[in-house]
Amino acid sequence: MEPQESWASSSGTRASMRANRGRDTRPELALRQAVHRLGLRYRVTVRPLPSVRRTADLVFTRVKVAVFLDGCFWHGCPTHHTVAKRNSAFWAEKVARNKERDADTNRRLQEAGWVVIRVWEHEDPEVAAEKVRTAVQSRRASMQGPNYAE
Secondary structure, three states: OOOOOOOOOOHHHHHHHHHOOOOOOHHHHHHHHHHHHOOOOOEEEEOOOOOOOOOEEEEEOOOOEEEEEEOHHHHOOOOOOOOOOOOHHHHHHHHHHHHHHHHHHHHHHHHOOOEEEEEEOOOOHHHHHHHHHHHHHHHHHHHOOOOOOO
């Protein structure tokens, strides 16, 4: 059986793209560790809305806080996104679709009562962890009442 023609512009590009991790990246691990050091416990790589095929990097299910760590290239960071030199039309369209999906995900989660936190991969993990802690504590406080149990 003949190998299928690759979408990649070169074999080097294909090898590089295949090496990209979908989870447990360095920035993701750094954020998780920083959040954990603050005493927060979370679920990893979970769909906040099981019926929607979107996965958050950190999820606080009881207080409905979803954290996404977005890569600068993949999600079009306004500060660090670089334009691909090869196959630029393909990558521009890919990033545009990712941004549209991110906005749709935010909207769907917010409509379902979730707080969405987006963190860029270049952000300081300690600062981002503080944002997460603030959101989680705020949600816990708003849920406090006679029927609240965590």
